[in-house]
Amino acid sequence: MKLVVAIIKPFKLDDVREALHDIDVQGMTVTESKGFGRQKGHTEIYRGAEYAIEFLPKIRLEIAVSDDKLDSVVEAISSSAKTGKIGDGKIFVMPLEQTVRIRTEETGDIAL
Structure with a gap:
């Protein structure tokens, strides 16, 4: 089993959710987050004053999958x-040692 963590742009969440639904992924956890990579933020002007936005809004997805679906x-x-532009995000894959479905106490791939 693997834990897939993806950091994506917020407006791409629906596209990603639909793509995962199409390949029968049963569930995921979505968290709003802020961060930066090579973008290093940007500057904006508000009421004539310029200020830097160092942390950009992102979406963090966590998906537990069996090895064959990875x-x-x-x-x-x-x-x-x-999107082909800077800041599209990253995907991290980590080993997942054990999974337990609390309701039924099923473990392993069955609990996914």
Whole structure:
């Protein structure tokens, strides 16, 4: 089992959700977050004053998947979140040692 963590642009969330739904991914956790990478933020002008926005709004997705679905999940996120511009995000894949469904106490891939 793997835990896929993806950082994407907020307006791409619906596209990513639909792409994951199309490949039968059952669930994910979505968190609003802020951060920066190579973008390093940007400056804006508000009422004549210029100020720097160092942390940009992002969406963090966490998806637990079985090993056999990993490649299709990464491909679905990558293709649906891509705009071709700086700041599209990142995908991280980490090992997931154990999963337990609390309601039924099922473990492993069955609990996903």
